[in-house]
Amino acid sequence: MKKKSRLxxxxxxxRARLTQLRNQWQxxxxxxxxxxxxxxxxxxxxxxxTQWQGWVYAAVWTLVIAxxxxxxxxxxxxxxxxVWLAGSLGMLVWDVRKLARTLxxxxxxSLGENDQxxxxxxxxxxx
Numbered sequence: 869m870k871k872k873s874r875l876x877x878x879x880x881x882x883r884a885r886l887t888q889l890r891n892q893w894q895x896x897x898x899x900x901x902x903x904x905x906x907x908x909x910x911x912x913x914x915x916x917x918t919q920w921q922g923w924v925y926a927a928v929w930t931l932v933i934a935x936x937x938x939x940x941x942x943x944x945x946x947x948x949x950x951v952w953l954a955g956s957l958g959m960l961v962w963d964v965r966k967l968a969r970t971l972x973x974x975x976x977x978s979l980g981e982n983d984q985x986x987x988x989x990x991x992x993x994x995x
Contacts, residue, residue: 899970900963901925908971915968929960 905922906915917923933956940949 899966900929901967903967903970903974906967906971908968913968915964915971932956933960 905919907918
């Protein structure tokens with residue numbers, strides 16, 4: 869009986885840890901870009917590149933979307949071009965959304981719920 873009660877007492881801790889690991893895995897799964905390459909925009913929706921890899925990511929997405937679209941239009945295949953444009957833009961929006969969520973999650977995780985900004989913490993430590 870004691871073993872069972874110890875396991876039951878530890879269950880909320882284990883469940884919280886598993887939930888944390890699951891959320892972390894879901895936030896970072898299947899991304900084309902890496903969150904380290906970007907910063908979340910402060911005034912609007914989306915992300916902006918902060919490293920050269922982020923700029924390459926943006927350039928590659930532009931080429932992947934535009935070149936097939938223009939080639940299909942050049943061959944008078946407007947329905948296929950529209951399908952390509954919708955599908956590729958959908959994938960881009962999905963990836964940017966995942967990157968933005970990962971960045972927000974990491975920022976929230978690094979600050980914690982009750983943490984103060986760096987300047988307030990530094991002045992409290994120096995006092």
